[in-house]
Amino acid sequence: ITNTPVNFAWQVNGSMVVDHTYLQYGNNPNPIQTWTYTTTDHDEHSGDYIGGTGWDNALNGQTDGTTYVEQLTFTVPGEYYFVAKAQVDQVYKNVLRPDVYLNNPYLRMxxxxxxxxxxxxxxxxxxxEEINGQTWWYSPVLHVSVYPENEAPNIPDKPTGPAKGKPGTTYNYRTTTIDPEGDQVYYMWDWGDGNISEWLGPFNSGSVGSAQKSYSTKGQYLIKVKAKDVWGAETDWSEPLDITMPKDASYQFRFLFLQLLEHLFERFPNAFPVLRQLVGY
Structure with missing residues (x-):
């Protein structure tokens, strides 16, 4: 997450002394060849005969050596690639006593x-076996994804749709919300009958999200909805919409009338604002 400190730690093994070690990184997948940033050069043991390695104080397979740590804070989201690099054992490059050991006695390693x-x-x-020497040694590449700081969307609007209906008939319900960063959003619907939908979407921020529902039994239900953005930041539940599946045939005419209104509202989305408010659509 941007503006959040992150610790990177590494050790240098397989040598007697660490002359230099640091991280280099950037947005190129090959930070060994192409990088933008480097961290502090840890060179406190340069010229020593021992020190700075992960093998220091090793005993019975356990190590208690130097661990290097860098704390980094990213301000720009993106994909970053890291490599730790080290230069080692330079004091052993030349023979210390050529009068005793001649000029080139050192081991291949x-x-x-x-x-x-x-x-x-x-x-x-x-x-x-082919052996190629190196002056610098590199770790495997570490890939880090940095995401922007994120706020959850606003709590979705109270669902709209038919407030009365007939069991066994499928109805369409709608809501909308705004995400502060303009991210796309998903909606989850609680239908009030013990069933909750999966996350549906994505929908653009500010656009209408819809879902369909059919009730199998008569009764009264509370429909509510919540949202999350593409980064997973989730809202609370919305204000519920109170709906009724009629308990007797006397509601049939009203049901047909509401279906007609829904058809008109869908065909003329900006018309009849007072009527929409009266019927809760």
């Missing part, structure tokens, strides 16, 4: 860790 021009092909027990 030292050459491999300190000299990027070193190349050797060896016949090993497992076959031919």
């Amino acid at each position: 030292i050459k491999e860790r300190t000299n990027d021009s070193y190349h050797e092909i060896l016949e090993g027990s497992d076959g031919i």
Whole structure:
């Protein structure tokens, strides 16, 4: 999340001393070759003969070495790619006592860790082995997705639609809400009969979201709805719409009349504002 501090931690193993280590990162998926930012260079052991590695104080397979930590805060959302890099064992690159050990006695592993021009092909027990030295060593790439700070949508408007109807008939109900960041939204409907819909959508912020419902039994029900944005920020339930499925045939005419009104309201969405308010549509 933007403007939220995040800790990144790493260790450098496989060496005797860490001369330099830091993070480099940016929006390119290959931060080894292309990066925008770097963190502090941890060079406190540069020139020492030991120190800074994750293997310090290792005992019985357990390590108690140096862990490097950087705390970063992102202000711009996006996709970021990180790599930790290290330069090690540079003090061992040259022979310390050439009068005793000659000029080039060091083991292959030292050459491999300190000299990027070193190349050797060896016949090993497992076959031919090609060795290429490096001056800098890199971790696997870490991919981090940074999302913007987010507010939940406004509580959806009270649902609109037929307030009376007939069991077994499908009716359409509507609502709308505004998301502060303009994100698309999903709606979940509580139909008041023990059934709750899945998240339906997405719908554009400010546009009408609709859902259909058919009741199997007569009775009175409270329909309410809530919303969430595409980032998962969720609202409370809306004010409920009180609806009635008629209990006797005397409601049939009213039911047909309401169906006619619904048809008129859908065909002329800006007409009859007073009538809409009276019938709760």
